[in-house]
Amino acid sequence: MRPEDILVPTPAGVCCKIGGFHIDPTRPVARALITHAHSDHARAGHGAVLATAETLDLMRLRYGENFAGTTQAAAYGKRIDLGGVTVTFHPAGHVLGSAQIAVAANGLRVVASGDYKNVPDPTCAPFELVPCDVFITEATFALPVFRHGDPDGEIAKLMGSVALFPERAHLVGAYSLGKAQRVIALLRKAGYGAPIYLHGAMEKITRYYESRGFALGELRVVRGASKAELAGTITICPPSALNDLWTRRFPEPLAAFASGWMRVRARARQQGVSLPLVISDHADWNDLTATIAATGAGEIWVTHGQEDALVHWCGTRGLKARPLDIVGYGDEDDAGEQDGGAEE
Amino acid sequence: MNRFAELLNRLAYEPARNAKLRLIADYFRSTPDPERGWALAALTGALSFPHAKAGLIRSLIAERTDPVLFELSYDYVGDLSETVALMWPPSPSLLAAERGGAGSGGDAPTSTTESCLSTAIPHPSSQGEGELSLTTVVETLSTLGKAQLPKQLARWLDALDETGRWALIKLVTGGLRIGVSARLAKTAAAALSGTDAHDIELLWPGLKPPYIDLFAWLEGRAEKPASDDPAAFRPAMLAHALEETDLAELQPSDFMAEWKWDGIRVQAVSARRDRDMITRLYSRTGEDISKSFPDLLDALHLPGAVDGELLIMRGGRVQSFNVLQQRLNRKTVTPKLIAEFPAHLRAYDLLADGAEDLRERPFAERRTRLESFVAQLDDEHIDLSPLVSFATWDELIAARKDPAAAGAGEDATAVEGIMLKRRDSLYLPGRPKGPWWKWKRDPFIIDAVLMYAQRGHGKRSSYYSDYTFGVWTRGDNGEELVPVGKAYFGFTDEELLQIDRFVRRNTTERFGPVREVVHEAARGLVLEVAFEGLQRSTRHKSGLAMRFPRINRLRWDKPPSEADRLELLQSMVTKIEQGLAS
Numbered sequence A: 001m002r003p004e005d006i007l008v009p010t011p012a013g014v015c016c017k018i019g020g021f022h023i024d025p026t027r028p029v030a031r032a033l034i035t036h037a038h039s040d041h042a043r044a045g046h047g048a049v050l051a052t053a054e055t056l057d058l059m060r061l062r063y064g065e066n067f068a069g070t071t072q073a074a075a076y077g078k079r080i081d082l083g084g085v086t087v088t089f090h091p092a093g094h095v096l097g098s099a100q101i102a103v104a105a106n107g108l109r110v111v112a113s114g115d116y117k118n119v120p121d122p123t124c125a126p127f128e129l130v131p132c133d134v135f136i137t138e139a140t141f142a143l144p145v146f147r148h149g150d151p152d153g154e155i156a157k158l159m160g161s162v163a164l165f166p167e168r169a170h171l172v173g174a175y176s177l178g179k180a181q182r183v184i185a186l187l188r189k190a191g192y193g194a195p196i197y198l199h200g201a202m203e204k205i206t207r208y209y210e211s212r213g214f215a216l217g218e219l220r221v222v223r224g225a226s227k228a229e230l231a232g233t234i235t236i237c238p239p240s241a242l243n244d245l246w247t248r249r250f251p252e253p254l255a256a257f258a259s260g261w262m263r264v265r266a267r268a269r270q271q272g273v274s275l276p277l278v279i280s281d282h283a284d285w286n287d288l289t290a291t292i293a294a295t296g297a298g299e300i301w302v303t304h305g306q307e308d309a310l311v312h313w314c315g316t317r318g319l320k321a322r323p324l325d326i327v328g329y330g331d332e333d334d335a336g337e338q339d340g341g342a343e344e
Numbered sequence B: 001m002n003r004f005a006e007l008l009n010r011l012a013y014e015p016a017r018n019a020k021l022r023l024i025a026d027y028f029r030s031t032p033d034p035e036r037g038w039a040l041a042a043l044t045g046a047l048s049f050p051h052a053k054a055g056l057i058r059s060l061i062a063e064r065t066d067p068v069l070f071e072l073s074y075d076y077v078g079d080l081s082e083t084v085a086l087m088w089p090p091s092p093s094l095l096a097a098e099r100g101g102a103g104s105g106g107d108a109p110t111s112t113t114e115s116c117l118s119t120a121i122p123h124p125s126s127q128g129e130g131e132l133s134l135t136t137v138v139e140t141l142s143t144l145g146k147a148q149l150p151k152q153l154a155r156w157l158d159a160l161d162e163t164g165r166w167a168l169i170k171l172v173t174g175g176l177r178i179g180v181s182a183r184l185a186k187t188a189a190a191a192l193s194g195t196d197a198h199d200i201e202l203l204w205p206g207l208k209p210p211y212i213d214l215f216a217w218l219e220g221r222a223e224k225p226a227s228d229d230p231a232a233f234r235p236a237m238l239a240h241a242l243e244e245t246d247l248a249e250l251q252p253s254d255f256m257a258e259w260k261w262d263g264i265r266v267q268a269v270s271a272r273r274d275r276d277m278i279t280r281l282y283s284r285t286g287e288d289i290s291k292s293f294p295d296l297l298d299a300l301h302l303p304g305a306v307d308g309e310l311l312i313m314r315g316g317r318v319q320s321f322n323v324l325q326q327r328l329n330r331k332t333v334t335p336k337l338i339a340e341f342p343a344h345l346r347a348y349d350l351l352a353d354g355a356e357d358l359r360e361r362p363f364a365e366r367r368t369r370l371e372s373f374v375a376q377l378d379d380e381h382i383d384l385s386p387l388v389s390f391a392t393w394d395e396l397i398a399a400r401k402d403p404a405a406a407g408a409g410e411d412a413t414a415v416e417g418i419m420l421k422r423r424d425s426l427y428l429p430g431r432p433k434g435p436w437w438k439w440k441r442d443p444f445i446i447d448a449v450l451m452y453a454q455r456g457h458g459k460r461s462s463y464y465s466d467y468t469f470g471v472w473t474r475g476d477n478g479e480e481l482v483p484v485g486k487a488y489f490g491f492t493d494e495e496l497l498q499i500d501r502f503v504r505r506n507t508t509e510r511f512g513p514v515r516e517v518v519h520e521a522a523r524g525l526v527l528e529v530a531f532e533g534l535q536r537s538t539r540h541k542s543g544l545a546m547r548f549p550r551i552n553r554l555r556w557d558k559p560p561s562e563a564d565r566l567e568l569l570q571s572m573v574t575k576i577e578q579g580l581a582s
Helices: A053-063 A151-164 A179-189 A200-211 A239-243 A245-249 A265-270 A285-295 A307-316 B002-013 B017-030 B035-043 B054-062 B067-077 B080-087 B092-100 B134-143 B146-159 B162-173 B182-190 B197-206 B212-218 B244-249 B321-325 B335-340 B363-377 B393-401 B404-414 B493-505 B566-577
Strands: A008-010 A013-016 A021-023 A031-033 A046-051 A068-073 A080-082 A085-091 A099-105 A108-112 A134-139 A170-173 A196-198 A219-221 A234-237 A254-258 A275-277 A299-305 A320-323 B255-261 B264-273 B276-283 B304-314 B343-353 B382-384 B415-422 B436-440 B444-455 B464-475 B478-487 B507-511 B514-517 B526-531 B533-536 B544-547 B550-555
Touching: A046 A053, A053 A068, A053 A200, A134 A285, A134 A307, A151 A170, A151 A179, A151 A254, A151 A275, A151 B017, A170 A239, A179 A196, A179 A200, A179 A234, A196 A200, A200 A219, A200 A234, A234 A239, A239 A245, A239 A254, A265 B002, A275 B002, A285 A307, A299 A307, A307 A320, A307 B067, B002 B017, B002 B035, B002 B162, B017 B035, B017 B182, B035 B134, B035 B182, B035 B212, B054 B067, B054 B080, B054 B146, B054 B162, B067 B080, B080 B162, B134 B146, B134 B162, B146 B162, B182 B197, B182 B212, B255 B363, B255 B404, B255 B436, B264 B343, B304 B321, B304 B363, B321 B533, B321 B544, B343 B363, B363 B382, B393 B404, B393 B415, B404 B415, B444 B478, B444 B493, B444 B566, B464 B493, B464 B526, B464 B566, B478 B526, B478 B544, B478 B566, B493 B507, B493 B514, B493 B550, B526 B544, B533 B566, B544 B566
Parallel strands: A021 A031, A031 A046, A046 A068, A108 A134, A134 A299, A170 A234, A170 A254, A196 A219, A196 A234, A254 A275, A299 A320, B343 B382
Antiparallel strands: A008 A013, A013 A021, A080 A085, A085 A099, A099 A108, B255 B415, B264 B276, B264 B304, B304 B343, B415 B436, B444 B464, B444 B514, B444 B526, B464 B478, B507 B514, B526 B550, B533 B544
16 A cells, blocks of 8 residues: 555645545545635535644634534544545644644655754644644745744744833734744743733634633733823734734834744845744744654655755655645744734 | 854845844854954954965866766855855765754665755754854964964864855855955944944054954953054044025135035045055945055154045046946955056145044135145155135036036046135034035936836835836847946835836836836836946947936836937047046
């Protein structure tokens, strides 16, 4: 049996013909297995959806009750037989509910990792290494210039800036699912006790995190707050809101952006960011290469991002590697959230 | 080094001047001597390391990284210092320390490849004792031979974090390029004591890095450092703007008039110290710009202080400001640059003649002394700014309208107006009201169409406040708009809101922070644009470059089809070149 007999890349996503399902399909299919709830991976309109309970909840929050025909919750580590294959979900460490999906048949195992990171994150289960024969990896930050560093140091930078500019409002652009809650949790861990303000688009998902037992301290919505009240505060908002009319309610807003892209100056400047915070929910170069090596996989399939560099690196390590051309995956920070201007 | 690096990093991202000042002042306050003094030296461009070149950095990184991965990365990042800083591999000693303990959380696979340094590694700086200071870098490099430089740099790059590496490479290869002028750095230092940057400029020529005595004075721990500089800057006297209606209040016989030249106001000072002649050229604010104009310094061979305009002179004709700009802000001045753009001083005033201070004498007397001083210098690089003769205001109004006919001749293209100076005016620092007036030429005005808008910074951060505008021309596909300039002021706050709303509602495309705005014959916004000058330029698609353009009025009443045409601007530039323009 060849790996392609278990999973085959198609333009709509990887497909398991024996099992009769797609993983993270970019267009509606009969049966979809979803790695995580970010909108480029989790779309509405599939017949049946199999995902972790959290991912299903988050999809429901985003798309409404009827986002799929039927749903089934997958627990981490529990074997599910689908057609002729065995499927297991394993924590990917990307955001709450995110999973790698291992598909095995005849002693051959392929792992579709979705998006992942192998660093501590107080808002999701830690990445689990799944030994496999073929590892399908993302490549969002697959250049050696991307080494994300210590997020606590970035949080210290933010708090230092708030102390230096107490009359200004600090707006932190952060993707509303995952990054926003992680930034809040990191601020709390660093001892930041003041209320943290939320853009309206952050509210629902952040409250969901709280309902799942994540203590995020006192959170307030910006709506209705006076300009004077917002001086010296931190507000978390979607990245697209940083340059929006919405920012006019703040006293001398200072734009920060929590994203792995912030390591590259030109990217920060293009977005008018004056306080870049390198906090990423994706694996950086070291994390990608170390993880690939650790899975023991002899063959690597590389999806969305800087495929060239990662495929080249695999070659230098004697690993068989190929880029997968799947249209439609992006990086959430780049995606330009539709709900960005919700409060305008 | 890491604190300094963090400062540079913040400054590089911060667009607002006041915020930059705060960041620098905060650094000076919280950093001890001599570290902060070296930082001040770095920010004012007072440090240079001749052996460190970009090529050296390239060869260092080539020894350490896969060439394919380096090229892919460089291509993505677009800046050599930054790419090298980000890609520099962790040093073996750090890796060993990492393997020994301090692992990342989770099931991190930690022993597979050379690249598996955990992302949770503490910054080298937080590992105590051996933190590299800016002082160490400066002191080491001042004694280090060229041959040892690569090894030393590599050791430092190994020890620093990314920001530190980026700052170190920027520092040693010269040119921080973080949008901070020497003046701004001095202003931030002045903020330590609430004094004016001006006071620091006056002392500056007598000060040396790391400026221990300066900081001691600023913090009130010592007397003001004595300036024994015989060629010190004298604070410049500036003029108020004049409107034609002001003339009724003034007597023509009280005033002398001269052309206001469109160059850079400078002060040239020569003085003897023992047997040496010290010669310096200062900007209006007292910045020493001598290094940029060595060709002018030789001409100043008599002790004295001349207030004048720096111009470029070719074939006996004053060149436009556009030409002068080619010589400004150059790190090195090559003989070719000097030959191509010869500097010239056109003298307005004499502040000192030999050791004699003339500033307390009336202008008419200083002018006579200036005439003989310039005659004595007898150098082709220095001449007198001629007086404009007039008996009545009407005569002066006529001269301002047509400088070419009123004596400026071919140089009229470099005249930006008229200066009126009271005959009895003393040379007073600052901008006293009454003795001197500047009366600028009327601006040129055209109607143009808004084509692109870009977001501003700071208080304007969410507003589309930078506008690119164009005029009509016949293109390959019929009538089209060609961009002719960019303006970001001239409008009121209320008008800004109106334009911003227009931009948001009429966006046709987005390019990062820039929006393309609808600009068709029947739909679009006409802007009345005022500008001071117009030059031919090969760098712009329209072939023209405006000087000092700003939004004069919003013409909501006018359809874009009625905006001006490129041919009008072309005939304007031809007239200007012939000295005939308004």
